[in-house]
Amino acid sequence: MEKGLLEKTGKSLKQWVEVVKIAKIDKHKMIIDFLKKEHGFTHGYANFVALKARKSDAASIDDQDLLYAQYKNKEALKPIYEKLVDEIEKFGADVTKTPKKDSVSMIRKKQFALVKPATKTRIDLGLKLKGKPVDARLQASGPFGTMCTHRVLLSEISDVDDELIDWLREAYEAAV
Incomplete structure (x- = not known):
């Protein structure tokens, strides 16, 4: 997903997480809606960035x-x-x-x-x-x-x- 995100958007996951932080959005659905509406994301990539931005996916937990x-x-x-x-x-x-x-x-x-x-x-x-x-x-x-x-x-x-x-x-x- 991370590689595909960079290829499709020209920005890394880290850069997209920063975009979300700057936008001061912290609710999962609101992040997804923001990325889809404002940046043309598909649901899958928006969900991926939302999980990473909120550190709520299993990969973000020890x-x-x-x-x-x-x-x-x-x-x-x-x-x-x-x-x-x-x-x-x-x-x-x-x-x-x-x-x-x-x-x-x-x-x-x-x-x-x-x-x-x-x-x-x-x-x-x-x-x-x-x-x-x-x-x-x-x-x-x-x-x-x-x-x-x-x-x-x-x-x-x-x-x-x-x-x-x-x-x-x-x-x-x-x-x-």
């Missing part, structure tokens, strides 16, 4: 703060997350963990898993396992939609067992 917020009042789930990360890191040094506001993407060249503390008692683990049949444990993707092909519900650290690790490894190996 990874540790994102994780803390995800597991606030869900602290009992954190050991499950940590066990998943420990196992995934054994696959190779090419795994990138990308925390978002409500989940953490596990990426090789493509996302292969998504860890989301869904409730106070359950983590939903999304996996990309194209063509793999669903069953009672390896469910259809559900709320993940097209981001993942499957979902596994995790409530205890013992749910991170050999079968689950095999599925994670399979998803990792396919993410090239």
